[in-house]
Amino acid sequence: MSLMVEDLKVVLQKKVILNGISLDIREGEFISLLGASGCGKTTLLKSIAGLLEIQQGDIRIQNASVAGIPPEKRGTVIVFQDLRLFPHMTVEQNIAFPMELQKVPKDVRKKTVKKLLEEVQLTGFENRKIKEISGGRCRELHWQGLLLQIRECCS
Amino acid sequence: MKNKRKSIFISITQFVLLAAILVPAVTLLLWIFTERWTWPDLAPQVFSKRAIFEIAGRKKELLQILWSSILISTVVAVLSAVIGIMTARAILLYRFPGKQVVYFFTILPFMVPATVFAMGIQITFIKMGLNNRITGVIIAHLICSLPYAIRLIMDGTAAVGSRLEEQARVLGASPFKAFYKTSLPMLMPVILSAVSMSYIVSFSQYFLTLMIGGGNVKTFTILMVPYLQSGNRNIACIYSTLFLGVTLLVFGVFEWAAGRFMKHGGGEFYTSE
Numbered sequence: 001m002s003l004m005v006e007d008l009k010v011v012l013q014k015k016v017i018l019n020g021i022s023l024d025i026r027e028g029e030f031i032s033l034l035g036a037s038g039c040g041k042t043t044l045l046k047s048i049a050g051l052l053e054i055q056q057g058d059i060r061i062q063n064a065s066v067a068g069i070p071p072e073k074r075g076t077v078i079v080f081q082d083l084r085l086f087p088h089m090t091v092e093q094n095i096a097f098p099m100e101l102q103k104v105p106k107d108v109r110k111k112t113v114k115k116l117l118e119e120v121q122l123t124g125f126e127n128r129k130i131k132e133i134s135g136g137r138c139r140e141l142h143w144q145g146l147l148l149q150i151r152e153c154c155s
Numbered sequence: 156m157k158n159k160r161k162s163i164f165i166s167i168t169q170f171v172l173l174a175a176i177l178v179p180a181v182t183l184l185l186w187i188f189t190e191r192w193t194w195p196d197l198a199p200q201v202f203s204k205r206a207i208f209e210i211a212g213r214k215k216e217l218l219q220i221l222w223s224s225i226l227i228s229t230v231v232a233v234l235s236a237v238i239g240i241m242t243a244r245a246i247l248l249y250r251f252p253g254k255q256v257v258y259f260f261t262i263l264p265f266m267v268p269a270t271v272f273a274m275g276i277q278i279t280f281i282k283m284g285l286n287n288r289i290t291g292v293i294i295a296h297l298i299c300s301l302p303y304a305i306r307l308i309m310d311g312t313a314a315v316g317s318r319l320e321e322q323a324r325v326l327g328a329s330p331f332k333a334f335y336k337t338s339l340p341m342l343m344p345v346i347l348s349a350v351s352m353s354y355i356v357s358f359s360q361y362f363l364t365l366m367i368g369g370g371n372v373k374t375f376t377i378l379m380v381p382y383l384q385s386g387n388r389n390i391a392c393i394y395s396t397l398f399l400g401v402t403l404l405v406f407g408v409f410e411w412a413a414g415r416f417m418k419h420g421g422g423e424f425y426t427s428e
Contacts, residue, residue, distance in 0.1 A: 072327045087341070097323070
């Protein structure tokens with residue numbers, strides 16, 4: 001998957017957060033974006049994912065502009081700094097959430113969740129609530145749920 | 156010693172508060188069966204079931220009015236919650252010109268006295284053809300109950316935020332599905348509180364119902380208030396007890412629903428970070 005950002009400008013609450021940002025990430029490349037706190041890293045990621053409106057420029061995924069395409073149809077996934085697991089759902093429901101949205105049959109969802117939990121040695125945690133598990137395990141779960149979505153997007 | 160004094164103070168406060176609720180309630184129940192209770196006697200002199208029989212004779216009409224009141228208040232409560240959710244989300248999660256003005260409008264019904272509001276809205280509703288109609292009464296009640304619903308839901312929405320919806324969106328959920336699957340379950344206890352508050356506000360409206368309904372729309376308060384004013388205490392006490400019972404029942408049902416929801420994991424405003 002390739003990503004291209006051209007002359008991006010993002011304004012939030014009348015304040016220019018990003019201006020003239022351009023980057024080109026080719027297929028297979030792994031990029032780390034570093035910067036001081038508050039410099040706009042999350043704003044850039046949110047703009048790419050379609051969670052924020054852009055005022056100027058273009059974002060191209062696989063050489064096609066995604067301007068105006070809603071986040072759920074862009075195929076981009078963000079791992080937010082603050083773990084955003086759904087507290088009212090169980091571990092199983094959290095991991096299976098993307099599959100549920102794609103209307104994957106229940107038995108397939110169950111099997112996939114079981115396999116993913118085995119990968120991070122969390123078998124038996126399926127029916128636990130998020131608040132019942134430790135922070136480290138939450139992070140592992142968050143990754144498993146997101147990995148599932150990334151695999152779906154890439155397949 | 157300090158702790159003992161504190162516990163005595165708490166016990167006295169609890170007793171006073173309990174008495175403040177129980178004494179009027181017991182007096183209300185006593186008056187249903189009281190024919191004569193003159194000063195300075197502490198207990199009623201003559202008991203009778205006259206008021207009960209009188210009400211029982213009008214059971215059909217009373218039940219009809221009670222149902223129509225419950226229906227009006229339920230519609231008002233549900234609409235308040237729906238409009239409240241949308242308004243709270245618009246004010247807190249979206250940017251648009253005139254946001255502060257919209258916020259000010261949401262608290263305006265708190266500031267305008269009900270009588271002033273009723274006079275103004277009656278003229279408007281006559282022009283619009285909504286006077287003397289159930290739709291007009293529902294809209295008028297809605298205007299009164301909305302500030303409570305909006306304020307309650309705004310607090311909940313501010314606590315929940317849009318973080319989980321953003322996560323759901325990038326995982327493939329549409330805007331409505333993201334709200335329905337993540338924010339709505341968390342907001343449910345607040346929404347149920349807003350619904351019960353709006354219900355009570357609507358169920359207790361007298362002057363507004365009288366002005367807008369024009370006697371065509373009869374609610375329980377329209378039936379009850381003339382008895383309270385005329386001094387027919389027995390009948391007034393039966394109506395008041397029924398009013399209290401329905402109110403408590405509604406609160407009970409919503410509390411039960413909220414409790415059930417919390418038990419199933421809803422209403423947790425903060426994720427473990």
